Amino acid sequence: MKDFKAKISEHKKQFKRALARVKDEKSLQELRNLYLSRKRGHLRVLIEDMKALKPQERPMGGKMINSLKTLVQEKLESLKAEFSADEPVLSKFDLTLPGRREYRGSPHPIVLFRQEVEDIFLAMGFSIEDGPEIETDYYNFEALNFPPHHPARDDWDTLYITDDLLLRTHTSPVQIRVMEKRKPPIRIIIPGKVYRRETPDPTHLPMFCQVEGLVVDQDITFAHLKGTLEHFLKTLFYEKIKIRFRPSFFPFTEPSAEVDIECTVCEGENKECRVCKGSGWIEILGAGMVNPQVFKNVNIDPEKYSGFAFGLGIDRTAMFAYQIPDMRFFYENDLRFIRQFIQK
Ligand SMILES: [Zn+2]
Known part of the structure; x- marks a missing residue:
């Protein structure tokens, strides 16, 4: 027991x-x-x-x-x-379902594209400059060799705040501000918002983004301008892209050129193409050698120094790069559009 x-x-x-x-x-x-x-x-x-x-x-x-x-x-x-x-x-939980992801914010497509442009120039040794969006007539026009009543002012439909103050029509005033303060060599780009009196349509907006560049040093030639812009466009688009320079006029450069790239949509194959209107070319940049008068305005000796400048519309170029038919899409804040650019 x-x-x-x-x-x-x-x-x-x-x-x-x-x-x-x-x-x-x-x-x-x-x-x-x-x-x-x-x-x-x-x-x-x-x-x-x-x-x-x-x-x-x-x-x-x-x-x-x-x-x-x-x-x-x-x-x-x-x-x-x-x-x-x-x-x-x-x-209560179906553990086999994929998790619900929180929507994360992301930079706006224009900001992403601007950063792409900036990266290419930073790699070439440029630095980034910034300046005021409300400018004086002097910095926006006069110092850039647009005297009062110069007919070229008509190409820049300007929004004036007072007789002397205006919303900058290009980022060029920053070029003047930098040259006033700094001695050459200068190698800068200036990305930023600019304003013009435009009625919004698929290719025009009253506010858009621009990036300009300026190089000033001894013995700078048109070859430097061409080489820099060709490298930039081939990096931004693709290596084999066709590029052409056409003579043009800007008061602040002499000689001046418009730079075209082959149409990224039809490559010149479609006579009905809405992007290039059948020409096979898209105008992408304005550029030229800095006018000696501009150097004189900022006390840089044009006998000793030379330089080149260029500018392009960020929104316009992003349109071609992303093949977007209407520039207004960028600013309508339609999330269905914006979310296509979210970085994964
Ligand atoms: Zn085309």
């Missing part, structure tokens, strides 16, 4: 230890089988063992087996209840 009692209490101890290790339904079932299985469960074996007891000891033995059985059943039941209490919570 003593042995039987010891065996029962040993089972109780072992059961409690095993119970502590149960982590899921499967191990719970295994423990149940180990004790309660009708064939080889520990309780079954104990009932067999009872035959070895004396007849008067058997009722006591039976009670001990029952107390073990009750313990095992109760503990297993309550653990099972704990597991199934978790179930409804778990079933």
Whole structure:
């Protein structure tokens, strides 16, 4: 009887230890089988063992087996209840679904494109300059060799604030401000917003972004201008892109040129192309050698120094690069449009 009692209490101890290790339904079932299985469960074996007891000891033995059985059943039941209490919570979630992603903000497509342009010039040793968007007539026009009443002023439809203050029509005033402060060599680009009195249409906006560049040093020639712009356009678009220079006029450069690239949409193959209007060419840049009069205005000796300047519309160029038919899309803030440019 003593042995039987010891065996029962040993089972109780072992059961409690095993119970502590149960982590899921499967191990719970295994423990149940180990004790309660009708064939080889520990309780079954104990009932067999009872035959070895004396007849008067058997009722006591039976009670001990029952107390073990009750313990095992109760503990297993309550653990099972704990597991199934978790179930409804778990079933609320379909863990196989992909996670819901928070929409993350991203730079505006024009900002992204501007950064692309900046990176190309930074790699060539240019630095980035900035200046005021409200300018004086002097910096926006006069210092750049547009005297009052000069007919070239008509090409820049200007928004005046007072007789003397205006919203800058190009970023060129910053070229003057930098040359006033700094001696050559100068190698800068000036990205920024500019304003003109335009009615918005697919290719015109009253506010748009420009980037201008200026290089001033000794012995700067038109070859430097051509090489710099060719490298820039080939990096921005593609290596084999066709580029042409056409003579043009700007008051602040002499000689001046317009720079065209082959149409990125039809490559000159489509006479009906809406982007190049069938010409096969897209005007992309204005450029030229800095007019000696501009150097005189900022006290740089034009006998000693020469330089070149160029400018392009960021929005306009982004239109061609991304093949967007209407420039106004950039500023309508339609998220379906903007989200196409989100950086992954
Ligand atoms: Zn075309």
